[in-house]
Amino acid sequence: MLKEYRTITEVAGPLMVVEQVKDIKYGELVEIEVSDKEIRRGRVLEADGSKALVQLFEGSAGLNLAKAKVRFLGRGIEIGVSMDMLGRVFDGFGRPRDGGPQIIPERKVDINGNPINPYARTYPSEFIQTGISAIDGLNTLVRGQKLPIFSGSGLPHSPLAAQIARQAKVLGTEEKFSVVFGAMGITFEEADYFIQDFRRTGAIERAVLFINLADDPAIERISTPRMALTAAEYLAFEKDMHVLVILTDITNYAEALREVSAARMEVPGRRGYPGYLYTDLASMYERAGRIEGRAGSITMIPILTMPEDDKTHPIVDLTGYITEGQILLARELHRKGIYPPIDVLPSLSRLKDKGIGDGKTREDHADTMNQLYAAYARGKDAKELAAILGEAALSEDDKRFSEFADEFEMKYVNQGLEEDRTVEQTLNLGWDLLTLLPVRELKRIREEYIEKYLSDVRSA
Amino acid sequence: MEEGRIIKVSGPLVVAEGMSSARMYDVVRVSDSRLIGEIIEMRGDKASIQVYEETAGLGPGEPVYTTGEALSVELAPGLIEAIYDGIQRPLDKIKDLIGDRIERGIELPGIDRERKWHFEPRVKPGDSVESGDIVGVVRETTVVEHRIMVPYGIKGTVQDIKEGEFTVSDQVVTINTSNGTEGITMLTRWPVRRGRPYAEKLSPYQPLVTGQRVLDMFFPVAKGGAACVPGPFGSGKTVVQHQLARWADSDIIVYVGCGERGNEMTEVLTDFPELTDPHTGEPLMKRTTLVANTSDMPVAAREASIYTGITIAEYFRDMGYNVALMADSTSRWAEALREISGRLEEMPGEEGYPAYLGSRIAEFYERAGRVKCLGTDGREGTLTAIGAVSPPGGDLSEPVSQATLRVAKVFWGLDSTLAARRHFPAINWLTSYSLYLERLEEQISEITAEDFGDLRKEAMQILQEEAELEEIVRLVGIDALSVKDRLSLETAKSIREDFLHQNAYHDVDTYTSLNKQRLMLKAILDFHHTALDAVESNIDFDAIMKLEVRDVIARMKYVPEDEKETLNSVSRQIKSAFQDLAQAVGGEEVA
Numbered sequence A: 001m002l003k004e005y006r007t008i009t010e011v012a013g014p015l016m017v018v019e020q021v022k023d024i025k026y027g028e029l030v031e032i033e034v035s036d037k038e039i040r041r042g043r044v045l046e047a048d049g050s051k052a053l054v055q056l057f058e059g060s061a062g063l064n065l066a067k068a069k070v071r072f073l074g075r076g077i078e079i080g081v082s083m084d085m086l087g088r089v090f091d092g093f094g095r096p097r098d099g100g101p102q103i104i105p106e107r108k109v110d111i112n113g114n115p116i117n118p119y120a121r122t123y124p125s126e127f128i129q130t131g132i133s134a135i136d137g138l139n140t141l142v143r144g145q146k147l148p149i150f151s152g153s154g155l156p157h158s159p160l161a162a163q164i165a166r167q168a169k170v171l172g173t174e175e176k177f178s179v180v181f182g183a184m185g186i187t188f189e190e191a192d193y194f195i196q197d198f199r200r201t202g203a204i205e206r207a208v209l210f211i212n213l214a215d216d217p218a219i220e221r222i223s224t225p226r227m228a229l230t231a232a233e234y235l236a237f238e239k240d241m242h243v244l245v246i247l248t249d250i251t252n253y254a255e256a257l258r259e260v261s262a263a264r265m266e267v268p269g270r271r272g273y274p275g276y277l278y279t280d281l282a283s284m285y286e287r288a289g290r291i292e293g294r295a296g297s298i299t300m301i302p303i304l305t306m307p308e309d310d311k312t313h314p315i316v317d318l319t320g321y322i323t324e325g326q327i328l329l330a331r332e333l334h335r336k337g338i339y340p341p342i343d344v345l346p347s348l349s350r351l352k353d354k355g356i357g358d359g360k361t362r363e364d365h366a367d368t369m370n371q372l373y374a375a376y377a378r379g380k381d382a383k384e385l386a387a388i389l390g391e392a393a394l395s396e397d398d399k400r401f402s403e404f405a406d407e408f409e410m411k412y413v414n415q416g417l418e419e420d421r422t423v424e425q426t427l428n429l430g431w432d433l434l435t436l437l438p439v440r441e442l443k444r445i446r447e448e449y450i451e452k453y454l455s456d457v458r459s460a
Numbered sequence B: 001m002e003e004g005r006i007i008k009v010s011g012p013l014v015v016a017e018g019m020s021s022a023r024m025y026d027v028v029r030v031s032d033s034r035l036i037g038e039i040i041e042m043r044g045d046k047a048s049i050q051v052y053e054e055t056a057g058l059g060p061g062e063p064v065y066t067t068g069e070a071l072s073v074e075l076a077p078g079l080i081e082a083i084y085d086g087i088q089r090p091l092d093k094i095k096d097l098i099g100d101r102i103e104r105g106i107e108l109p110g111i112d113r114e115r116k117w118h119f120e121p122r123v124k125p126g127d128s129v130e131s132g133d134i135v136g137v138v139r140e141t142t143v144v145e146h147r148i149m150v151p152y153g154i155k156g157t158v159q160d161i162k163e164g165e166f167t168v169s170d171q172v173v174t175i176n177t178s179n180g181t182e183g184i185t186m187l188t189r190w191p192v193r194r195g196r197p198y199a200e201k202l203s204p205y206q207p208l209v210t211g212q213r214v215l216d217m218f219f220p221v222a223k224g225g226a227a228c229v230p231g232p233f234g235s236g237k238t239v240v241q242h243q244l245a246r247w248a249d250s251d252i253i254v255y256v257g258c259g260e261r262g263n264e265m266t267e268v269l270t271d272f273p274e275l276t277d278p279h280t281g282e283p284l285m286k287r288t289t290l291v292a293n294t295s296d297m298p299v300a301a302r303e304a305s306i307y308t309g310i311t312i313a314e315y316f317r318d319m320g321y322n323v324a325l326m327a328d329s330t331s332r333w334a335e336a337l338r339e340i341s342g343r344l345e346e347m348p349g350e351e352g353y354p355a356y357l358g359s360r361i362a363e364f365y366e367r368a369g370r371v372k373c374l375g376t377d378g379r380e381g382t383l384t385a386i387g388a389v390s391p392p393g394g395d396l397s398e399p400v401s402q403a404t405l406r407v408a409k410v411f412w413g414l415d416s417t418l419a420a421r422r423h424f425p426a427i428n429w430l431t432s433y434s435l436y437l438e439r440l441e442e443q444i445s446e447i448t449a450e451d452f453g454d455l456r457k458e459a460m461q462i463l464q465e466e467a468e469l470e471e472i473v474r475l476v477g478i479d480a481l482s483v484k485d486r487l488s489l490e491t492a493k494s495i496r497e498d499f500l501h502q503n504a505y506h507d508v509d510t511y512t513s514l515n516k517q518r519l520m521l522k523a524i525l526d527f528h529h530t531a532l533d534a535v536e537s538n539i540d541f542d543a544i545m546k547l548e549v550r551d552v553i554a555r556m557k558y559v560p561e562d563e564k565e566t567l568n569s570v571s572r573q574i575k576s577a578f579q580d581l582a583q584a585v586g587g588e589e590v591a
């Protein structure tokens, strides 16, 4: 029998102090019996002599200091894993949310996981075709990468993430990705959008969803992504599946973390976020990857809504410091009616170089990518100049680049919600657009490719 | 061994009582899982301990064992090609032992005790030796000769020395000292928080040639110097560090991945055995030691990793080598410091960092330098330290950047605008600096040619002019500029695109020798001068800009080093292109 304590001396915000306790362990799971019917959970944040500082996951409403009973469970927070998780929807703490039965776990696993030995990693290098040109062509995603979407409120990051989940495939295999979806503090409608989309396409059969909604306890969010990642690790590294993890919205997660930190009166880092936010985020993001000798993989797409579209906000900034690039959505493109509104210039996939080229996508991929990128950058500059000095100030060449930039946004970046382009289509589309420019300006492309591909496009 | 008791656990910090006999910075073993920790504060019999492993599951009442030793690294053959965690546990062996993930409570020595090395004496019985003297050598890898030195504090005459196959713990030399005989093995230990001693510190004077054009030409670092690479995320800090680890003309590389990505260490581990060192023709891994404490590994060990790395680097410096240490990123180390300081409830300084942040950073960079090593042969060694800095939001006014700028002599400022334009390395040529520039110029000219310094100065002038001219263009348009100014703009563009821009992922472009660097810059400036003359003799500017020889200049970066004839011919091609142009124009006039 576990010992029960009725010695709560303090409850403040998401924190609770229990005194005169024995044998408590840092990080262990705590059960609080608020009433006969209700058990809530928490975690030991500090074990100080006979005093335990406990973080409450489900809030403190209705908690009576004298009546509530506290039990220390002697283990960390765990999740039961099993293949039966597939097709199911859980809440942010791993309890069924879809009305289905409890799953019978194969095993229980601590949700914090252990760090991957860098010596055991395999460098990610297999091209994932998402069917979205702005990603496949210019910001290529590879298996095992962590590539966040930096978005803003009101921008279509959810449809984009759902489209990636729907369309992602590795060329040459018929194998589909499994999706592990972790939602933190998003609205019912947003969550429902994903669930319906997964149902509609049948993806739900290969999906596990952990959902903490905006009106669920904020503190519970701290464990939601770790539940999701533990499930993903089980599927990827024990069951050989290729898993795509979508985490949305990290901003809500970080706010929950800030709440706990503030309640503990820790010295804050930037904008009130705790100094360990980097480490905390890294302990999640680094769980993506490939491991030598394991068939499966974890590819991660965290979604962040940038407060006030501010790229230097600590949550965004620290994420950028950990992930392997970023896909940035731009309000300006969205206003122009372009979907997906991916701003390709500040977007970057750092692992693209090893995932493209002959045998992976096509030999001309790297060159055309650089050329499209440079041409678009120049076109945007020209447009900016024209905005100040007028069209007349542009040279003939600059005019063509400016035109190119418009066409590029309309035809290349812009595509349908259901449009699944093959990488060939994307590459050919790139060549199509490059015909708008004088050949002598195509300096970043090897002559042989110009001869081979440009004439094809021209004659077509 | 004394035993204390845990009274408090808070994240990576544990407080124990009953520790009166322990000393500051002693290593302790926490709980019966024997987690490794280090004492960082003492109050009465209470010790605050930073624990280098995950502390979940620890609680008050559990034992703490003292060891009486400071946190140390093991130094012996076997360091090269190793990959260690922040406290020198070998990650390859950990994988063999327990698999893909790092669990806690693993005890593995940094140096393999079983492996045998061929020890070759360099002294004979009867020779008198003192600390730092080389008594023998071991061929550790195809490129590194590991020199076994008389440990610090020992002096006497060699009584006995053996050649043959030995493990690191076998005694290879016996020395008669005034306090009796001392047996010496190939293994020594050194506490990481104390710099290793040397005879004398000297001023650095030789360039560390990196093969990176913007660095070698404009902002060179000296062997034994200290440089920093600050920049926002994605601006290219890690690529710069990796490029230096690959191509710098250093005998030994110590690469410390401190709180960064696991995949970046994997990249080094997969690439370095495949890549050839242009100086030795051997795989790069044969001169490299890796220390990896990735961002998901325990935060306290991140703090230690920097010291583990620099102590290993100093050890090779003491053998008389040129050693370069890269630390990516020192900001993560500073954050670890901040986190521990916060848990100790110390009075925070700026942005929550402890007040001693600046002095810790200064101490670290001061361990770099050119030194006269201990030992009677008077050999010299250098240790170059290059630290990446990751300022929040790229804003250099924050404490870690500021403290670093006060001590580092070279500043390679990475710029998000350049990175967003894919101008790599995104080193801002207007704000970056090297305080070694003058000192190294003579040496570099000796390696290349007299005109090296002049080429550099002129190119930099043109780049500065560009910044001013662009301002004008932005306000009133390009038409307001004179033809000469337009030429300057074009030349500046050529310097940027054809010289400064360097693709780390291109087989040839990734490394450029000093001689080729000079030829490239000379070609650009030759074109500039010849074009200036042509403009003065009223040759049409657009015709000059259409000259095909400009493509030849632009393609120089892709011409392999050994095609010397092609490289040397560019200046001639420029001359004849202009002659042809002048003739064509003259011809038209006649016709």
Ligand SMILES: Nc1ncnc2c1ncn2[C@@H]1O[C@H](COP(=O)(O)OP(=O)(O)OP(=O)(O)O)[C@@H](O)[C@H]1O
Pocket: A320, A321, A322, A349, A350, A351, B231, B232, B233, B234, B235, B236, B237, B238, B239, B240, B390, B424, B425, B426, B502, B503, B504, B505
């Ligand atoms: N010299 C270069 N040549 C080609 N590409 C480069 C070069 N330098 C940087 N890049 C590009 O920039 C990307 C980001 O570089 P890097 O990973 O070094 O950034 P960082 O400053 O270390 O970022 P973080 O702080 O997030 O670690 C690389 O993945 C690569 O695509």
Ligand SMILES: [Mg+2]
Pocket: B237, B238, B239, B260, B328
């Ligand atoms: Mg980096």
